[in-house]
Amino acid sequence: MAFEFDADAMFKQCALYLSKGLVLVRVHGIYPDGRCTCGRPDHAIGRSGERNVGKHPVGDDWGNRCATTEDHILEWLEDGIPFNVGCRLGPDGGVIDSEDDSVEARNYRKSIGMDGLETPTWTSGKSTHQLTKWDDRLADCKGTDTPGGLEVRIGAGNKAIQSVLPPSWHRTGVQYQWKPGFGIDEVDVAETPRPLLVALSNGAGRGAMRPTEGPASAMLFGEIPDGKRHRAILRWTWYKIVNQRNPLDRLQQEILTREVMLLSQHNCTPAADPDHVRQIIADCYEHYRRKVESGWRVGDEDFSDDSVVNEVTQIEQAAAADTAPKRPAAGSGFELYGLKKVVTSKTEAYEPGDWRIEMIHSDPPEIVLCVPAWEMTPCKGRIHMSLDTFRSAPKVAAAVFNATRLYILDGDAGKWQKIWKGHDACKGNGFKSIPGLMELLLQRKREEDDIEVGTSSLRYAQLAGYVLQVFRKATQPRNEENPEPNESGRPCWVAPEELWFQWGKIWEDISRSHDVAPGERNRIRSKLTEAMGCKDFVHRRHRFQSGRLEYVVFTKEWVEALEALAAGAGNNWTVKGDADGG
Known part of the structure; x- marks a missing residue:
């Protein structure tokens, strides 16, 4: 069965790796239904973040929490959550990993004699990996490099980098496997071959153009083969950005995104993954934004191919070092938010793309708009709204801004109205109405996603x-000597055992992100007073220069009662299927 986690087999393999001196990393595993154990909704088989499933380490600070003893592995097994295992690379791990995932990379590996190298070798998906020893001559190299198309994870430059090992599961449903006769218990880790050392050392700290790359404009002409797509798309995107008058203008971003997406589909063989292309574009815009914020301005020297390659190298290094999920910059355009632009009868419209909705069958019912690109915002990419809000383009835009604190959809109110509600039948679109996102999201809603x-x-x-x-x-x-509550009414621990706040202000803050029906706040109040055996909350007043204000005062017992109410049935207030078990 695909993605079945065998704890005993995993422990034995990890113990073997530790005995060979590897430093191990806990990597998110894959549940039997194809979801990554990280919990992100888009990290699942068939979702936009599928490429990340089962590949990224657990926790942001994973580089400082590696396993070096069997006791560490036993701790990993205690929570019962499936996991994959990786090894730390670089000087701290003592090894580097060379991976071929293209014909170009395999030919290069053969040309430097690594195809017959006796060293631990394993397969993952369509790629082959080889472990070789760390060499101090690599200290000035980047975290990763790709000589001849061979992807080498070096782990230099204080970059925390790892590679996933057998018996981990790949997202394709195939387990990582040691090559027969080349398992880590069958051969020792070999020295890194001199030709590879030379190639990596020569590229250390430099952004030299690869001999076979040609100019950035090569993206426009001919076919870009597998193995060269990423660099070609990255170089062309950055070249276009620095050649625009106002790259951060939303319209300019939409035009560039559309152009790069089309080129990646028509000029790449096979066509590039759209989600990967969007991430490349987002990385380029983030790099540009950071440079501008640091005081940099585009000059004539930035238009040269050498400059483009140098900036691309920096973008790659930043992407390799940053394992945290990224979010598109505010105002970066609807396609980078995950929508798909389509043209119908010369009329531009948008399809949901990565967007979807869930229906919460509660009283009152709610709709949750799920946008993976916004998961790094306070709302975690989930915008709750009432049915009435869902039917209004302005209200949806307001709900998105209130929940994300970042993204404004109705900067062009007329355009957003048509994107959300659709286009009426007219001469321009062949007298055919074009449905908007509201209608398309409802059509594509899956009942199994309802709550x-x-x-x-x-x-x-x-x-x-x-x-x-x-x-x-x-x-x-x-002022600790003269403690006062917040004059705004927001919660404040005036004393170690006293939380002062205004009940109305609490719900005012909640209503910015969630729909609460009239009277529901009073029901919560009644439930709490019932649990505490009181007729009402404890009220106190405090005098400010502006006047006297009244507050509700909770002791820790009141907070514990609230926590108990929030726990509900095992703290699972949202359940798929029949909530009552019927």
């Missing part, structure tokens, strides 16, 4: 959870 809130207690748990989220942002008094 059933079958009992009122689960709704109470949801609402209590909203309150706790606000409480977690509670501040401390500005």
